[in-house]
Amino acid sequence: MKGVRTVLLVGLLALSGCMSLVFAKSDFEQLPAGTYKLDLTHASIVWKVSHLGLSDYVARFADFDASIDYKPDDISASKVVASINPMSIQTAYPNAQEKDFDKTLATEKGWFNATTFASIDFVSTRIEMTSESTASMTGDLTFLGVTKPVTLEVVFNGAMLKQPFSGKPTMGFSATTTVDRTEWGMSKYAPNIGAEVEVLIEGEFAKLDE
Template identity: 70%
Template sequence: MNYLKMVIFTSVLSLAGGVSSVFAQSPFNEMPRGEYVVDLSHASVVWKVSHLGLSSYVARFADFEAAIDYDTSDITNSTVTAKINPMSIQTAYPNAKEKDFDNILATDESWFNAGEFASIDFVSTSIEMTGDKTAVMIGELTFLGVSKPVSLDVEFNGAMLRQPFSGKPTMGFSATTTIQRTNWGMSKYAPNIGDEVEVMIEGEFVKTDG
C-alpha cells in the first residue's frame, strides 16, 4: 500500500468512527509465540554523543536487522538478537558527501573500523519485567571485537494481532541505553567528544510465517 492510499484509507476509517476504535490493540500476552523480525520501514537506531560539552551530536544507523524469539507464556524467556552494519552511518553532516564524512567515521580504525569489524552485534541474556509494559533487558554487545554486557530500558508500545496494513501480528517497542565507548576501545578525542553514548531504538516487529 503506497503512502497516498494509506492516507486515504486512514482518513476513511477516521470518518467511519475513529482510528483508535478500528486499529485495536492486543495485550502482549495474547500475541502468538514464535519469531518476530524488525520492519526496517518502521524502525530506527539513533545515537548521540556530547561535542565539547556544547551540544549533542546525533547520528543513526540505517541498515540493521533484529529478531525476537517471543515466549507468550513468559516474556522473560524471550530472546532478542540484532546486527548493525557500521557502514550505514548517517550523520547529516554538512557536505557529508563531498567530505565523505560518514565513510570516514565508518572505516577509520580509530572510529568504527568497519573494514575489520563488519557488524555490531547484540544478544540478550535476560529480561526482567519492571511494570506491565516496561522491562530491563541485559545483553552482550560485541563492538570493535570486544564483548561486554549492556542494560537497556525497554518499553512495550503496543501490539496488534492483525496490523491493518500488513495483515500480520506486529509488536512495537522502544528501548534506550547509555554506553561508555572507551570500554569497547573507541577512545579517540575522549572526553572532549563524550565517552558516554546515548542510544535510542524504535522498532516494529512482525511475526514470521514459520
C-alpha cells in the same frame, strides 16, 4: 430526513466500532509465540554524543536487523538478536558524502573501523519485566571485537493481533541505553568527544509466517 440521519448515525457508529476493533491495542501476552522480524520501514537507531560539552552530536545507522524469539507464556525467556552495519552511519555533517565524513567515521581505526569489524551485534541474555509496559533487557554487545554486557530500558508501545496493513501479529517497542564507548576500545578524542553515547531505538516487529 430524521429517519435518514438516524440510519447514517447508526451506520457510522457501527463502522467506528469495527475500526476500533481493528486498530485497538491488545495485550502482548495474547500474541502468538514464534519469531518476530523487525519491520525496517518502521524502525530507527539514533545515537548522541557530547561535543566539547557544548552540544550533542546526533547520527544514525541506516542498515540494521533484529528478531525476537517470542514466548508469551514466559516473556523473560524470550530472546532478542540484533545486528548493525557500521558502514551505514548517516550524519548531518555538511556535504558529508563529498567530504567522505561518514565514510571516514565508519572505516577509520579509532572510530568504527568497519573494514575490520563489519558488524555490531547484540544478543539478549535476560529480560525482566518492570511493569506491564516496561522491561529491563540485558545482553551482550559485541563491538570492535570486544563483548561486554549492556542493559536497555524498554517501553512496550502496543501490539495488534492483526496489523491493518500487513495483516500480521505485530508488536512495537522503544528502547534506550547509554554506553561508554571507551570500554569497547573507542577512545579517540575522549573526553572532548564524550565517552558516553546515548542510543535511542524504535522498532515494530511482525510475526514471520511459519
